[in-house]
Amino acid sequence: MMNDPRNEPWREALRKSMKARERTLLERTAMNEVPAQTRRTNYDEVNTGYTAEMAVQESQRCLDCKNPTCMEGCPVNIDIPTFVKQIEARNFAEAAKTIKQTNIFPAICGRVCPQEAQCESTCFYTAKLNKPSVAIGNLERFTADYEQQSGHVHIPEIKTVNDIKVAVIGSGPAGLAAASDLAMNGYKVTIFEALHEFGGVLKYGIPEFRLPNSIIEQEISVLKEMGVTFIKNFIVGKTATIDDLKEEGFEAFFVGSGAGLPRFMNIPGENLIGVLSANEYLTRVNLMGAHKPGHDTPVLYGKKVAVIGGGNTAMDSVRTALRLGAEKAMIIYRRSFDEMPARKEEIQHAKDEGVEFLNLTNPVEYKSDDKGRVNKVILQKMELSEKDASGRRRPVPIENSEYEMDIDLAVVCVGVSPNPIIPQSITNLELTKWDTIQVDPEQFNSNIPGLFAGGDIVRGGATVILAMGDGRKASAAMHQYLQKQLVTTDN
Amino acid sequence: MGKIVHKENLSENVFKLEIEAPIIARKRKAGHFVLIKIGDQGERIPLTISSANEQKGTISLVVQKVGVTSHKLAALKAGEEVTDVVGPLGQPTEIEHKGTVLCAGGGVGIAPLLPIVEAMKAKGNKVISVIAGRTKELVILENEIRAHSDELVIMTDDGSYGQKGLITAGMEEIIRNHTIDMAVTIGPAVMMKFTSLLTKKYNIPTIASLNTIMVDGTGMCGACRVTVGGMTKFVCVDGPEFHAHEVDYDELLTRLNAYNDAEQSALENFVKETDV
Incomplete structure (x- = not known):
């Protein structure tokens, strides 16, 4: 390609400034995060981001591949090697511009994208070297935050304005x-x-x-x-x-x-007080500020909270329950860790914060006190079948494995x-x-x-x-x- | 949008607000509701649209002082603004020519009944209305209901106005003396439970309009779910009206208490703060 940015002199020089072998020996730079014991009591952001030095160090790992397979994993085709190399060249503002050519919201995507299943899964390090990938997501986030803090946010250019x-x-x-x-x-x-x-x-x-x-x-x-x-x-x-x-x-x-519409499981007791959808629980807190003083919307403060499901919404709900003062916050999931759809990072964060995981377990009924408030869940143990035609191992109930558990709040996160x-x-x-x-x-x-x-x-x-x-x-x-x-x- | 153009007290705890909402005024039909929120830290609550004036671009809401938000609404004066108003929401009432329609409203439920009475009458039905309250001053919108009804019976628990007795007594007398093709009932959940039992006894197809806890009101949170005919339904998008005989009123009554403790203490704090 004639105008391949990879062939620009600055980039060629940068590639030559460090041997590929040296680059591959560098360890992946870990994200800074607030310690689990501190963060589980507040709403501050858990990941605190890279410093400029950390970002440059991480960007050095990128080999600036001729055929950047990372880009194949990105649903919005961000020019990943270009922005990563711009970071290495300490040209952070340009890096932000590069990302924004195809993704106007890098601060959001850098935080919530499942990079490990996208760009980072097709990165040369993961695919060929069997090493942790370049931390593309963390670098994207750094770039966005740096631009924001610099006060010079790049506003994308608008082509000829029309009246349509x-x-x-x-x-x-x-x-x-x-x-x-x-x-x-x-x-x-x-x-x-x-x-x-x-x-x-x-x-x-x-x-x-x-x-x-x-x-x-x-x-x-x-x-x-x-x-x-x-x-x-x-x-x-x-x-x-x-x-x-x-x-x-x-x-x-x-x-x-x-x-x-939130989905429920259609099991007895699901309409009791204290059994609610993740959408309701999270909306009360995130949108309505129910946990903040002076806000009118109420929320139920559970002490023993069962969160049903294994996706990101379930992790968000269970970690919210901890922050609202739960003594016991549990994930109840009918499959095992391997099948859990949540991001690995979120599962790890939940574990670090003290969430209990009851995997291969499924609720079959909720029971209540005389005021209609949930006070127990009946759980059933599950096992995984052999792979079926779809290649998935189906969870199958184990007979006579039911047992009761005391709870005072259940958050159902089984889809919408x-x-x-x-x-x-x-x-x-x-x-x-x-x-x-x-x-x-x-x-x-x-x-x-x-x-x-x-x-x-x-x-x-x-x-x-x-x-x-x-x-x-x-x-x-x-x-x-x-x-x-x-x-x-x-x- | 949201500016209060007129406010009047209908009883000690019930008041009517006419607010600017031109698009909603144009779009609303009988049975629709809106969600409102006061201030940045307010909660979202559903209120049925009681009437609308398309020319003026206003809708009227009738509110009973119960919790913090209704107290905050009550404290607003004409000229002030309701921060957020969104709607019209829910499925409109199915207004058809049925013959004779019995419309039964209790307490603040008389307000959402009004547009249905109006529409039923306009469709050529014979409308017999029963409105009720614990005591005289809780019977609201009498003239408005009367204007669109062929007959009107008023019931009070203490006999201070109209006939003495529960709404069901007034309804039963009408049912015995007329052929009723359809009934509509709106009021407190416990009232609707018993009015439904009554019309079920006489095999009269009946519609009940439910008022439940909602957060978004657009089919997202599921706080408003009720069991109707053995199925979970969402009042905000499937309702607010359902076949009255199929509603699980006991579950509805329980679920209305979900946030009672928090609401009660919030209200006490609010009253304390505003009184000082």
Whole structure:
């Protein structure tokens, strides 16, 4: 490639400044974190980030591969070797610009992406050397935080501004990513948010000890500077329909309305007081500030808390329970550590903070006191079957293994169904059998012309970065669609 | 949005707020509700829209002072603002021509009943309404309900107004003397439990509008779940109205108490602070 940034003189010189063998001998730089005993009592962010020295040291490990396989693992195709080498060259501001070419929210992604299953899993170190990968996620986070602290935040360039109005429904990761790309392409973007604050699951779902609200605010303020209009307390499908918005001149729509209805297990006692969904528990705390003085929303302070599930939401819930004063905070998961869908780092953090793991265990019933408050859960032991046709080992109940355990709060984190409001409000919108919006897997367009969708309303329940990837791909397709419309009208 | 244009007391603990919400005023139908929040640190509570004025761009909410948020609402004056108002939410009432419809509202439940009475009448039904309260001053919106009803019966527990007796007594008398094709009941959960038992006895299809705890109100948190016909339903997106005979009222009553202790102490603190 002629303009391959890898061939630039500074980068060639940098590669030669240290032998590849020397680089591979360096140990992966561990993330700084607040000690478990201190952090389990407060809401401060657990990971405190790299210093500049640590970041440079870590970036030296990167071999600047000719064929950077790490990029294949990134859903938004960040130019990973370029930004990592810019860090090594101590050109931190440029590194931030590089990331922001394809990912406008590095401070968020650097914190919540499952890098170990993405870029870091395809890094040369993991794939070929059987060594810990370059800490790409930690470096991304460092770059974003450095830029933020420098006070010179790079606002992406906007191409020629046009007068075409585009609506983004939902201000979660999918919507924010779509809005940013649409704004860069010059469209007049309005984000409609149902809640009273912006950020979607980043705000109501992910706790502040993992992603501080101030980080979300910063990223949103960049979008505002790019000219994106934010409207809160506005439920598309209720406050106004898609057709109403069309009448107001909106020409294309991106639906990122997210996951909705929490799933329960349909076992006896699940509607008792003190059995609640992770969405309710986390929203009360993260969005409504129930644990802070002066806030009106109440939350139940459990002493013996059972959290059902093994995903990131379960880890967030169980660690929240600790911070709300639980003496015993337990994960109850029907499979084993190997199958747990949560990020390894989150599982480790939970262990460090004193969370108990009851794996290969499943609740079968909740019992209550005479006021209808949960006071016991009946648990059943499970074992894993041989691999079935899908290659997964299914959990199978062990007969007569039931036992009772005292609890005073149960948080159910076994998944969510898509939010029904938008699908219900659009006639003839094609849905899948899971009630998610049916879209083209590349273009993200639905069967309704001009209506695109991405994130959990399409995937059912996925990650922040996959939602962002959807938002970006959809916005590229929306750009094409709108340009085509323009040509058609001109003729 | 959210500015209070008019406020009036309907009884000692019940008041009516007319607030600016032009888009909601245009979109709302009978049965819809809104979520409101006061201040940055407020909680989100659901309130049924009692009436709307499309020309003025306002909606009316009738509120009973129960917890911190309703007390805070009560303390707001005309000209001040409700920080957040979002809606209209929920499924609207199915308004059809049924024949004779019995509409039964108790206490503050008379307010959400009003738009249904109005719509049922406008659809050509014969509307017989029964409204009730513990005592005279808790019977609200009498004139408004009367204006859209063919007949109106008022019941008070203590006999201070209308007929003495529970709402079910008034309803039963009407059921005996008329052919009722459908009933609608809105009021405290315990009242709806017994009005439902009554109409079930007479095999009258009945709709109940449930008021539960909600956080987001958009189908996300599941705090509002109830068992209807043996299935878990979400009041915010599946309701607020359900077939009254299928609702598990005992579970509903239990779940309404979920945060009682916290709410009670918060209210005591609030009253203490504001009195000083």
